[in-house]
Amino acid sequence: NAGVTQTPKFRVLKTGQSMTLLCAQDMNHEYMYWYRQDPGMGLRLIHYSVGEGTTAKGEVPDGYNVSRLKKQNFLLGLESAAPSQTSVYFCASISGTGTFQETQYFGPGTRLLVL
């Protein structure tokens, strides 16, 4: 099992450009999350999904959109990138059932630089 994977690993954007970050998990997990990590900070929740076809806003959703058309994939979109969105983005998932159902499994992160 690959666990949670993220694409791309690193990206440089110019202000105003758009892009999509892809998160994929092969553990059949119901719940998926997008976080951002800024220097000197812990991770903050952007958006999350409690199942295929569902999405909801987290703590810092402005400037981002998400979609979960397939259970294994959770996409994070930036329609018009801004320098304030320079950050490291982490995807995570949890099973939602069984033992350790609340334990989050993280992807390796995507470093995004917006110039």
Next chain:
Amino acid sequence: AQTVTQSQPEMSVQEAETVTLSCTYDTSESNYYLFWYKQPPSRQMILVIRQEAYKQQNATENRFSVNFQKAAKSFSLKISDSQLGDTAMYFCAFSHPLMNYGGSQGNLIFGKGTKLSVKP
């Protein structure tokens, strides 16, 4: 407000010695889960240890153990026999049980982290 406070931005310890990282949190719920995550320079988030709030017994995982004080809302991490590979950022976090809380479903609330350096 749900918050996690890690009062030690940086710590250092000599190899083979013991170090304790502090964490306090605030939630009005009685049932929740507590976690310590390690983030080495590779940036990967690695689960170190977890604790269910309804369990009085402190969790242990090899050289890692916690001191969970529910009344004080304190959740410290003890690392015994520190190794060079323990050098990393350590994040304390908690989450509420799924479908048992009106807010976000299962997401983690993180502290700002403690940077631990293990010196040879």
